[in-house]
Amino acid sequence: MIVITLTKVPKSLRGDLTKWYQEIQTGVYVGNTSARVRDALWDRILENIGRGEATMVYNAQNELGYQFRTTRKDRQVVDFDGIPLMMHLKEATGGVKHGFSDAAKFHRANVMTRRSVKRSQSSSKKLMMVSLDLETTGLDPVKDTILSIGAVKWGQDDKIVQFYQLIQVPQKIPEKITELTGITVEMLNKQGISLADGLQGLQKFVADAPIVGYNLRFDEGFLLAAFRKIGQSGLSNRLIDLMPLVKKSNKFLDNYRLETVLADYEIENSHPHHALSDAQATFDLASKLKEKGLF
Structure with missing residues (x-):
């Protein structure tokens, strides 16, 4: 007990x-x-x-x-x-805390205000990032391929801007993947574009901003393989994986699956395993981690 x-x-x-x-x-x-x-x-x-x-x-x-x-x-x-x-103890340890006069309180309030402004300005700069998520036909970047790309960032007018694209694939989509993501061959035939066009669109959307993701190594591996397929070099942006940051800041979670982490941070993800919805939830998670000063 x-x-x-x-x-x-x-x-x-x-x-x-x-x-x-x-x-x-x-x-x-x-x-x-x-x-x-x-x-x-x-x-x-x-x-x-x-x-x-x-x-x-x-x-x-x-x-x-x-x-x-x-x-x-x-x-x-x-x-x-x-x-x-x-x-x-007759006398409390740690010494006496000074600064109870009105002048001291006024000075402390000014200091805190300046710090708050600096944190706000710093936070705004740090939020200039792009969250990324991919849906794929499987777990192997060599054998499998990208089905959809989702990305989210702040726009110049301080509004959220989203990027979402379905990617046409040459092979059949496994039934389990269709059940998980809701993506079908018919959807890709009607709405999908080529892998080259999808990656070029992503490059334009991301520009030179840092990229954040959850378990980003998975997405990074597929992006590297995808760029090789079209004969281009991969993204050179700074990559920030949120999973290690969450593990370091919260050591007592039952597991570190994205849905568990989002629930712990009270972030709603309306459509799990949908690239854009996952990217938006990851963006919200990154924002909360930045507010806590974790990166």
């Missing part, structure tokens, strides 16, 4: 804990996880606690049968002959 109490911490941290523990009262969480997960969550608490406080109590092999940790500055955990005790 593990009990955690939190006070004055960011809502995002409380949200992280609810994935593993039950909040039985405001700021009081109870659960039963492995020591590895427990320690990882405590590290997460220390990283994201802000100016709040946290205390954890958990099972241990000692006289009392439990151990505890705390971030409180007016308490200190001490060991007394193998028995953990919480010692009250």
